[in-house]
Amino acid sequence: xxxxxxxxxxxxxxxxxxxxxxxxxxxxxxxxxxxxxxxxxxxxxxxxxxxxxxxxxxxxxxxxxxxxxxxxxxxxxxxxxxxxxxxxxxxxxxxxxxxxxxxxxxxxxxxxxxxxxxxxxxxxxxxxxxxxxxxxxxxxxxxxxxxxxxxxxxxxxxxxxxxxxxxxxxxxxxxxxxxxxxxxxxxxxxxxxxxxxxxxxxxxxxxxxxxxxxxxxxxxxxxxxxxxxxxxxxxxxxxxxxxxxxxxxxxxxxxxxxxxxxxxxxxxxxxxxxxxxx
Numbered sequence: 001x002x003x004x005x006x007x008x009x010x011x012x013x014x015x016x017x018x019x020x021x022x023x024x025x026x027x028x029x030x031x032x033x034x035x036x037x038x039x040x041x042x043x044x045x046x047x048x049x050x051x052x053x054x055x056x057x058x059x060x061x062x063x064x065x066x067x068x069x070x071x072x073x074x075x076x077x078x079x080x081x082x083x084x085x086x087x088x089x090x091x092x093x094x095x096x097x098x099x100x101x102x103x104x105x106x107x108x109x110x111x112x113x114x115x116x117x118x119x120x121x122x123x124x125x126x127x128x129x130x131x132x133x134x135x136x137x138x139x140x141x142x143x144x145x146x147x148x149x150x151x152x153x154x155x156x157x158x159x160x161x162x163x164x165x166x167x168x169x170x171x172x173x174x175x176x177x178x179x180x181x182x183x184x185x186x187x188x189x190x191x192x193x194x195x196x197x198x199x200x201x202x203x204x205x206x207x208x209x210x211x212x213x214x215x216x217x218x219x220x221x222x223x224x225x226x227x228x229x230x231x232x233x234x235x236x237x238x239x240x241x242x243x244x245x246x247x248x249x250x251x252x253x254x255x256x257x258x259x260x261x262x263x264x265x266x267x268x269x270x271x272x273x274x275x276x277x278x
Contacts, residue, residue, distance in 0.1 A: 017157065022150045023090040028206045028260055030090075032199070034150070037157035042115075045153040049114035056120065057102060065105040069123060073103045076121050079137050082215040082272065083144065084117070089214065090148050090207060109232060113143035115152055129228045134212070134221030141208030141215075148207065151200040201244050206257055213261035216268035222254040 017035050025031040060066035067073040080101040087094035097117035107124040114120075119140070126136065146152070205222070213219050230247035245253070 023148050023207075026090055026207065026210050027264065028210045028257060030149075030203055030207055032203070034154050035157060036150070036153060040153060040157055042150060042153060045150070045156065046116040049116055049118060049152070053100075053114050053118040053120070056104075060102075060104045067103055068105050069103065072123060072126060075133070076103050076126075076136065076140075077101045079133055079140055079215075079217075080119060082217075083137060083140050083211050086211045086214040087144060087148055089210075090145075094148060109229075111139050111143055113140075113147045115147055115150065117144075117147060119143065129225075129232060131225070131228075132221060134218040135225040135228070137212040137215060137217035138208060138222045138225045141211035141217075142204045143208075144211060145204040145207035146200065149200070149203055151204070154200070155197065198245050202250075202253065205245075205250060205254060209254060209257055210261050210264065213265040214268055216265065216272035219258040219261050219265055222258070223251055226250045226254065 018038055019033045020036055021031060021033055023030060057066060080099070084099055085095070094117070099117035099119070101119045101121075103121045103123060106122040107128070108122040109125045109128060111121040111125055112119070121136075121139075125131065125139070129135070131139075209219055209222050212221070226247050230251070233247065
């Protein structure tokens with residue numbers, strides 16, 4: 001009986017996932033195969049993201065902090081108007097997304113792009129770090145890359161598989177080892193989910209660097225951005241316990257990749273000559 005259950009659980013895990021690559025590789029060669037749950041479609045994730053985004057906008061609007069800084073909003077949207085068209089290099093269907101860009105007045109050092117192209121910048125990250133347009137472009141390219149690669153869907157798929165595996169283990173052992181589930185969960189978190197999230201961040205850094213370069217924004221700004229972030233985030237957790245690479249790791253990786261996109265930036269300057277200096 002246990003063997004039958006074991007086979008059933010294993011089959012569910014194997015059949016419930018598919019290996020895909022959500023984007024083309026670009027010049028920076030992002031081509032990792034991703035494990036996506038067949039029970040969680042792109043459309044479902046987009047729908048969830050839209051609902052969450054609309055709730056965020058509604059709350060911000062009710063507080064009078066949505067796009068209240070007209071100059072900053074115009075600045076962020078102007079940068080987005082140059083970067084968003086570059087997304088089709090990685091995903092042809094991105095040109096059909098219903099993109100939206102907003103700015104919330106908040107002290108948070110944060111920005112994000114939800115599935116389907118829903119972008120939010122917080123004023124704090126721009127004002128506190130005194131970001132240039134080139135540095136804003138690096139953040140925007142990074143966040144857009146998360147959406148292009150469907151990293152949120154990938155993490156949700158991983159969570160589904162994790163839950164299914166834990167339930168299967170409990171069934172197979174008759175609950176004998178349920179007391180150790182908390183420890184097992186922590187080990188899985190540190191040994192798989194956190195490194196996986198760091199991989200997502202590194203992919204977004206790399207793709208974002210290319211997107212910004214294609215839009216005519218200086219690749220070197222990726223380095224100055226993370227130098228500013230490093231100065232603002234003293235005391236961050238050790239890298240192996242964090243969902244993000246350390247700032248120094250990011251800086252080193254980005255410095256190594258700048259030559260790959262430098263030619264794209266130089267070509268883009270012919271299209272955006274008036275924008276090449278901040």
